[in-house]
Amino acid sequence: MAAPDLGALVPDTERLAADLAALAAYRNPDAPGWTREVFTDPYRSERDWVRDRMRDAGLEVRVDAAGNVIGRLAGTSPSAPPLVTGSHTDTVHGGGRFDGVVGVLGGIEVARRLRETGTRLTRDLYVIDFLGEEANTFGISCLGSRAIAGALTGAHLDRRDAGGRRLGDVMAGFGADPDGALRQAWPAGGVHAYLELHIEQGPVLERQGVSLGVVTAIAGIERLLVTFDGRADHAGTTPMTERRDALAAAAQAVLTIERTACAAPVHAVSTTGRIESLPGAFNVVPERARLWAELRSVDAGWLSGVKGALASQIATEAAARGVEAATEWLTDQDPVPTTPSVQDQIAHTADELGIRWTPIPSGAGHDAAHMTPLGPLGMIFIPSRGGRSHVPEEWTDLAQIAIGVHALAATLANLDTAPG
Structure with missing residues (x-):
């Protein structure tokens, strides 16, 4: 032919x-x-x-x-x-x-x-x-x-x-x-x-x-859902040093997730796409927050290895605020x-x-x-x-x-x- x-x-x-x-x-x-x-x-x-x-x-x-x-x-x-x-x-x-x-x-x-x-x-x-x-x-x-x-x-x-x-x-x-x-x-x-x-x-x-x-x-894409459990308190009377603010812990985690990708040895990106908090009132310290994010990289080794370290760091930073953080991984693709x-x-x-x-x-x-x-x-x-x-x-x-x-x-x- x-x-x-x-x-x-x-x-x-x-x-x-x-x-x-x-x-x-x-x-x-x-x-x-x-x-x-x-x-x-x-x-x-x-x-x-x-x-x-x-x-x-x-x-x-x-x-x-x-x-x-x-x-x-x-x-x-x-x-x-x-x-x-x-x-x-x-x-x-x-x-x-x-x-x-x-x-x-x-x-x-x-x-x-x-x-x-x-x-x-x-x-x-x-x-x-x-x-x-x-x-x-x-x-x-x-x-x-x-x-x-x-x-x-x-x-x-x-x-x-x-x-x-x-x-x-x-x-x-x-x-x-x-x-x-x-x-x-x-x-x-x-x-x-x-x-x-x-x-x-x-x-x-x-x-x-x-x-x-x-x-x-x-x-590859690794998606994660992090749930932060703190304590609801009056926003006007609870001192800053005594708060267990779940939303503040989630906000700190956003920056931690961002830094994680910035420190990758090869191509990687990270995005926090959604945060929600409860009870969602101006005058109540948030008792619960949930965060959805993802990491992407063509480096399979880095993508797999970073998961444990990131979850541990988020939990440690939240604990310093008196907040518990539980990470669930929602793997999308390698x-x-x-x-x-x-x-x-x-x-x-x-x-x-x-x-x-x-x-x-x-x-x-x-x-x-x-x-x-x-x-x-x-x-x-x-x-x-x-x-x-x-x-x-x-x-x-x-x-x-x-x-x-x-x-x-x-x-x-x-x-x-x-x-x-």
Whole structure:
């Protein structure tokens, strides 16, 4: 078979722009930004639209038990391990228009350009819109990719949100088959390569003036919930030296968590995203506080080792205030290195196309991190203006998206003939 003309796989930018605008119209009008959270009506309607776009692109479309929307472009040897690309179309509350969306619409555009240029891959190409990549009220992200990888469990389905709703029941109400989702894992090693296009969600590529990032690793995430128990007292009559202020202990822990990441030997970040306290009155010393935070790093050893030291330090500092602190770890994912051979193929393809690139770690979590048991893994980043993401101001220029989609198409074409 003749080598594909990689230059011919350049995307139709007007069509990409129209698709981005059309998908962005599916949003919660009562929420800020382009809010389209999992299991909501805008999300349901938008995914019907995605299925139609996949069919228009010539893909055979199905929805699996977990609710993943999967399009298939047949290759000449359907028995060969397939190529897979995709991402997600759900958003955080107040999110933007590009996070995840670029990978799904980019994958659909790749399928179109392969068909329009008469480029027939040897392998099947799957384009997936994964269900629920973003963290949700049930405290679990990447629902669809976990199911495909066999990492979704019955314990996950039994999780309940603040309103008492069970995740499995909500999935069923959305049209998925939660019990089937536990049995639908793809065979380990059955994918020739998984390649995901995504916005960087950080400032590195823009600052360096580079069009493409070759992702070297996806950060692991350790989430923690700390409960502080002090004593309620009158705020006007209790001396400062005699207080057991749970909220003050939580505030001190925020800075301790921040310093922990700043002292890491390699890439690490930490964020306290939420604090609540009781009784929540101006004139009562807080007797209880709860803090939710996370640590992220591509260094698995540091991420694992820091947990005990951090919990101990938080407890010691709280005890000095007469407050008890109990830490519960809510592990989300381990660090995942991308596959060197796929990194090399992305870089080689970028060189062929004359695209400037740089190696870069991902501080964000992605569906890609859960696909690693299935086969070789790679990710392509494109710039984010100002490094902004998970906000309405999230932006990536159309020209940069087109470069990323072209690199995605060309890399998939090169991977098609690469040794397994």
